[in-house]
Amino acid sequence: MNALSSSEHIADAIDWAAAFSSYGRRATASEIRELLKLLDQPGIISFAGGIPDPALFPLEILAEAHARVFADPALAQAALQYSVSEGYRPLRDRLAQTWRDQGVELDADNILITNGSQQALDLIGRLFLDPGDVVLSARPTYLGALQAFNAAAPRHGDLADLATGPKAKLAYVMPDFANPTGETMGMNQRSALLADAEARGVTVVEDGAYVSLSYDGEPPPSLLALEAAAKGSVDPGRVIHCGTFSKTIVPGLRVGWIVAPRPVIRKLVLLKQAADLHTSSLAQIVLADVLDHLGPGHIQALRAAYGERRDAMLAALDRHMPPGVSWSRPKGGMFVWVDLPEGQDGAALLQRAIETERVAFVPGGAFFATEPRRNSLRLAFSLSDPATIEEGVARLGRLLRSEAAR
Known part of the structure; x- marks a missing residue:
């Protein structure tokens, strides 16, 4: 028996399923x-x-952004080097300013850059959920959120039962043009959700992946903005907002973000360090440059x-x-x-x-x-x-x- 056929025989004999974790077997x-x-x-x-x-x-702008980064020796070195887990500071500053322009009081320390909003959901699930905890979501809801949260083996409930059902740990909601239904929550629904979450002590995870793709006028303010307006800033609130550039610029750069109170961000940073150290420095620096040149058009x-x-x-x-x-x-x-x-x-x-x-x-x-x-x-x-x-x-x-x- 040659070496290849022997190794194939050994691999076939291993019961890998028995070696997997309970989550690995459920996946x-x-x-x-x-x-x-x-x-x-x-x-x-x-x-x-x-x-x-x-x-x-925006291929031309992306190509020009890469060229500008590599034409600057200091910037090129930073783009190709390890970096801080929180994310590229100029990009976080820009995101913070975008939120402040909407009347939301926060700064860069309220923001963590992630590998797309999918990693944001995964980190949030790992931070908040223990086996058996209740997660509420719409029926139907985004499949990727269910997959991310399922790592903790939670129990799932209906978001409609937030006020009256079993006490939940997290409530996941996509208020704007939801995946998969396309539906948008009205102002009364948003206000009621925030009031119910406050009354029951539930952390709200707001997924804003599609909010920029509006075709019939602007949607109502985000849950994060509504709560920050009521409480004065992001820090006293219980809304965690996830965003992404995948739908509006390119998915291949894999750049998303989390906006949350500082104690939550500090703990999420530790989880991200264990997961991947940091989001690609090159992707973040290029994206910051793209945002400077893209324009509203x-x-x-x-x-x-x-x-x-x-x-x-x-x-x-x-x-x-x-x-x-x-x-x-x-x-x-x-x-x-x-x-x-x-x-x-x-x-x-x-x-x-x-x-x-x-x-x-x-x-x-x-x-x-x-x-x-x-x-x-x-x-x-x-x-x-x-x-x-x-x-x-x-x-x-x-x-x-x-x-x-x-």
């Missing part, structure tokens, strides 16, 4: 990450991945492009969906949530959609921590032009009509 593949592989298949119209359109990335262009696609999807749904199907009408973000007639299963429908109509989406059951509502699905419009959206929704409508006739 399962994300339906969404698996569906992204469909983007490479010819002929597939995919409404699965809620990801930015690379045609809208970039966000306006994103809103125009994605807003046109949102309009195209809603119009196509109006034209092609059969009776009994309903959907959300988002004012921003990247998603439309579709509810199917009772008895239909989004996961089973997906298999037939790919095989017969060559169209993909995410089954809705993936977005529920418990008791999934399977007669639902999520459509993302961010990657497709209006003509492709029209064709894809027409295919989906044709499939649903055939399903209803079975």
Whole structure:
């Protein structure tokens, strides 16, 4: 037996599952990450991945920013060196000023730079949750948040039960253009949530990933801003805000942030040190330069492009969906949530959609921590032009009509 076949035999004989932690054994593949592989298949119209359109990335400004960084010897050395875990100070200062411009009292010490907002959620879960603690979220909610918090083996509850249900440790909420529903919380809902969280001593995790992608006017103030206005600053509050540049600049730089009271930031810094020491210095310094040169026209262009696609999807749904199907009408973000007639299963429908109509989406059951509502699905419009959206929704409508006739 040669060395290769011998090592393969030994590997096959090891029961790796028995060696994994309880969390490692619980970890399962994300339906969404698996569906992204469909983007490479010819002929597939995919409404699965809620990801930015690379045609809208500010490539020229990004290239110029890298060139400026490497043209400055001191800046280039800093960009390629280890750095502090809190994050690049000029970037944190800029973020702090953006919040102060909105009337929120804070400074750079209230901000931690993370590897995207996904790492922010992971660090927050590790800091606050013990096994059995209760996490509240909307039904449905962002799958990535559920995955991040599940490392602590919490119990999951409905955000609607914040005031009356079992005492929770965290309440996770995406108030603006939520993933997956596209829904936005009104002012009364925001005020009531903050009041209930205060009364019950619950820490609120606000995910602001899509807040800049607004197509019908500005959304209400963030939970962080509302609480800071009531309490005078971020530090006396219980809201932790997560943000990201992935949706508005590029996801590949992997730069997000957390805004929180200083005692929370100080402890999160220690967890980040253990996780990865710090977010890429090069990415942070380049991004700070990009922000200096981007201008407001970039966000306006994103809103125009994605807003046109949102309009195209809603119009196509109006034209092609059969009776009994309903959907959300988002004012921003990247998603439309579709509810199917009772008895239909989004996961089973997906298999037939790919095989017969060559169209993909995410089954809705993936977005529920418990008791999934399977007669639902999520459509993302961010990657497709209006003509492709029209064709894809027409295919989906044709499939649903055939399903209803079975």
